[in-house]
Amino acid sequence: MQWLEHKIPPPVVGALVGVAMWLVAPFGPALALAASTRYVAAAVLIAVALAxxxxxxxxxxxxxxxxxxxxPERASALVTGGVYRITRNPMYVGLCFMLLAWAVHLSAWLPFLGPPIYVLCITRYQILPEERVLRRLFGEQYVQYTARVRRWL
Structure with missing residues (x-):
């Protein structure tokens, strides 16, 4: 399904996964967490996501x-400093943390399938195609960067 590569903006993918998480939440076992614990955990995850x-x-x-x-073919610079020393995809990592916060908030086990599904979809249809483009644009500099820094965390 190569035709899906770079077609759906990652925030839209995240939103679709989030809606699916909300839809499946009532069908599985609940997560036994006190409301205050849930809210604090979700707030921490949101703070990490935003960071x-x-x-x-x-x-x-x-x-x-x-x-x-x-x-990605319009990239004019290979960004490797700051948060890009920790992960090659901080904005996608942020969306994943948002989905984790949403799963905690929903307080059910099935929504925790959402973040791994998001990671698989974004990796296949966004990150891998981006990496091909960046390798073509930045050559050995990009290859060395990928050897130093992980794709996710």
Missing amino acids: FDIAGLLAFRASRTTINPLT
Whole structure:
């Protein structure tokens, strides 16, 4: 299904997975957590998500390169500093943490399938095609970067 590569914006993928998580939540066993524990855990996960997302966006802005994930061929710089020393995909990591926060908030076990499904979809239809483009654009510099920094965490 190569025709899906770079076609659906990652936030839309995240939103669709989030809706699916909400839909399946009533059909499985509940997660036995006190409401206060749930809210604190979700808030911490959201803070981590926002930190990754904002740090990634700011690094792209500072490098004056495109932030549009649907057009990686327009990248004018290989961003390797800041949060990009921890993960090659901080904005996708941020979305994953948001989905984890949502799963905690929903307080059921089935929604915890959402983040791994998101990771699989984004890896296949967004990250792998992006990596092919970045390898073509930045060559050995990109190959060395991928050897130093993990795709996710």
